[in-house]
Amino acid sequence: MTYTERLDLTERGGWVPARLTPETGQLLADSGVVEVRPEAFDPTHWQVRALTKVGAVRIAGVEMSIAPKIPIGRLFFLLGYAADPTRGWRVEDEPVDAGAHKGVVPALAHVFERLADRALRQGLLQGYHAVEDALPIVRGRIRTADQMRRRHGIPLPMEVGYDEFSTDIPENQLLLAGADRLLRLPGVPVPVRHRLLRLRTRLAEVSRLVPGRPLPRWQPNRLNVHYQAPCRFAELILNGISVEHRRGDVRIDGFLFDLAKVFEDFVCTALSEALRPYGGRCRTQARHYLDEAGDVLLKPDLVHYADDGTPLAVADAKYKAVRPEGYPEADLYQMLAYCTALGLSVGHLIYAKGNEPQARHMVRGAGTMIIQHALELDEDPSRILRAVERIAGCLGSGNKP
Structure with a gap:
């Protein structure tokens, strides 16, 4: 017997038939991502319907792609306006074409890669960042408390802190983390995946973020204008929208937008501006x-x-x-x-x-x-x-x- 391994759904669309084990059907029901109901005549026949979340997820071995009813380009307009009413995901010369791909994840990866690529065409942004290290010479300031606690009176190496001018700054760390996260998602088209890999290579000297820690803070300014759109997009990818957790006994891996939250954020931002x-x-x-x-x-x-x-x-x-x-x-x-x-x-x-x-x-x-x-x-x-x-x-x- 062949069970369903992939489902293509539409947000708030009709019921789609699927062959699932009773255990898998129950896990899908418990996930809160979709609505499911069993057929009365056969415990392996189920009906599945998407709710208001769109994207791509893998639950209990079933890969689901959920498309929004609105055009992909409109979804990204709502997201971009909520993040930055003055610019959205636009760049100086032209808007990024989110509608070039049909699925949410392919469009997401495409938009992020295009924005990041345009930002890096001018070269990697550099800036000062704080460094704490143990050195044989004094550089910057001596961290006296750490020196006493770690060295117990031994003069060298010295525990020091100093500001270093390099590419290892929050803006580049966000771009690298965004690329890493997208490369782990199913459904990213091969050409886009290759471009994301090249983007990651260009950021090879940048340190990776530690999972579970807050995202690094950055401030928009005249020096990072060309980085602002991809950085906001990276934050969107990394901050609460990507799904990699357990709901009860259900393991959920993937990426989802809750359109109810997207619409609420857009209305509140746009109405406040108006x-x-x-x-x-x-x-x-x-x-x-x-x-x-x-x-x-x-x-x-x-x-x-x-x-x-x-x-x-x-x-x-x-x-x-x-x-x-x-x-x-x-x-x-x-x-x-x-x-x-x-x-x-x-x-x-x-x-x-x-x-x-x-x-x-x-x-x-x-x-x-x-x-x-x-x-x-x-x-x-x-x-x-x-x-x-x-x-x-x-x-x-x-x-x-």
């Missing part, structure tokens, strides 16, 4: 409480405050499939709680797509209006941003319905 002309300040995931005792915590995605801290507007991003008959009612109850706790008469729900561009609900007996907006992510990025600006105008217009 609200700047209206003054005040925006905070994401601000902590508020529904009850006087402070037992019921509320964390709306974005709150727009006046300079004195008074809440002016509240918005929540909702990336989910919309029912044929309308928006989910539970979201309305949640937004009503936000408006009640913040003392606002209007609340805003922002969806990834919808059956109508806008819906308004006046809550009976409360004097609260809840407005539901929809962003069509299949549109050109400029049109998406204009739609966000219109929503910001609704939030910033004195909260008038």
Whole structure:
């Protein structure tokens, strides 16, 4: 009997048949990456459906490629804008074509390699970094405490610390770590893999990051302008999106984007930028409480405050499939709680797509209006941003319905 070793799925797509052992089917179900259900007539026949995570993973010997419903290029626009609203993943001369590859992982590797290659065309960035060493001569400053603790009065070698000018700096370390991580992922096209290997060779003098430790910190400045996009992209690859862990007894290896989180980050960043002309300040995931005792915590995605801290507007991003008959009612109850706790008469729900561009609900007996907006992510990025600006105008217009 031949069991399924690879599944090609689409985010929130239809059910796909698979032949799995009961143990493998249960492990897929426990992973939280996909939804599975057994067929009644045969314990080796299963149905598998993707949720909101896209990318490539290997679970219990089954390799799964999950494609987003939106174009790959649009996904990378959302990611890039959330990371840097002023530039995204663009470089000075032209944008990187994320849509040249169909799958998430191939496109991810392609974009990163192109950005890193363009950054390194000007030569490896150099800078000062702190070095601690034991030397036969004094260089920099003597680390007296370490000298006493390690040498017990022996004068040489000397424990010293000094700043060295080299290529072994955080920016290059991030690029090397990003290339290493991508080379371990399944589904990277052979030509892109070869270019990543060449990139890694160019960074041969750079030290590798220690797994489990925080990523090195770097600061954008005029000297590393050409490095900023690939460094942010490397952080995206290394910081919480790559999956290599256990969920209960399930081993998960691969790389996933949670589109619900991607959409939330984009909306909060883009809306905060669009609200700047209206003054005040925006905070994401601000902590508020529904009850006087402070037992019921509320964390709306974005709150727009006046300079004195008074809440002016509240918005929540909702990336989910919309029912044929309308928006989910539970979201309305949640937004009503936000408006009640913040003392606002209007609340805003922002969806990834919808059956109508806008819906308004006046809550009976409360004097609260809840407005539901929809962003069509299949549109050109400029049109998406204009739609966000219109929503910001609704939030910033004195909260008038």
